[in-house]
Amino acid sequence: MAAPMPDMTGEGTTLQKLVAEVLRRINDADRDGASRLVDQWAAVHGYGDAIAEILEPVLRTVGDRWEREAISLAQGFVAGKVAEDILNKALAAAPKGVFGEVKGPVVIGNIEDDYHSLGRGMVGTFLRAAGWAVIDMGNDVSPAEFVDRAVETGARVIGVSAMMFVTARGIRGVRDELDRRGLSGRIMLAVGGAVFKVRPELVAEVGGDGTAGSAMDAPVLFKSLWERSLDAGGEQ
Structure with a gap:
């Protein structure tokens, strides 16, 4: 009861x-x-x-x-x-418009071999509340899949989550894939998960463009990265 x-x-x-x-x-x-x-x-x-x-x-x-x-x-x-x-x-x-205009698509997911979806789910919830069109790819997503989906949908930000150090290192593959296709700067890479709070230097090691202290801070990070992408110019 x-x-x-x-x-x-x-x-x-x-x-x-x-x-x-x-x-x-x-x-x-x-x-x-x-x-x-x-x-x-x-x-x-x-x-x-x-x-x-x-x-x-x-x-x-x-x-x-x-x-x-x-x-x-x-x-x-x-x-x-x-x-x-x-x-x-x-x-x-809320009255229409209180949460701001609908923003562009963003791609989120957990990197290969990572199945800790709680943090990613919270990030997605707060992003949607802030007006972002969230494409959640789920767990165990390969670097190529992340980039393919971003290109397909016109997303300028990819958010990749990992909880443990052993899986977080795989995020480097997303940066390498963006570099290989000449998309770095035009598609930004947000990274997150418990391991990044314990080891903040890991953001740079895996090639992340930024991280957020919590799921609630994710909308501010994604807005900043989207604007940086626009400043870089060019088409995907």
Whole structure:
């Protein structure tokens, strides 16, 4: 039986208490309960406030726990789905144009032999909320497949994720493929995953054009890389 839903909208409820309760629900794999708590706050304060004051702190905590291996795959999955639930509701409730105009296509995926999809899924959710047309290629994607899809769709940014060092080194193949086809500069390479926070020098080692500190920061990174691509000029 699901735990009873407390009233978290009264004056006695602090944001800190609400964030803690949402995290507890996620720890209990209670996706619906966690989402409803955020919905309660949004009904009074709006989804913009709910995202900034509740969802973002929750996801940062989940991300920190994930990197320390202090959260299970199931709990991480629930956190990602809660984020997706709330962002989709925010998009549906927002007046047209609040989240900005629809932006161009971007390609994301996990590099060959990497199957840790949680982080990539969160990145995709935040990119879509920011207006990007996201082409998610899933796990175990080869360098050639990434570049082929970017060329096919006109994407100017490829986002490649890897969790472990042994798989992250394979991202270098995407840079080599872009260089081989003369596309570096016109198609930018964003890289991400837990290993890049532990070893930031790895971004340069694999030929990345940039990385983001969290999934929430990904839209800013992709916008910056897209603009750099435009500045480089030329057609793909």
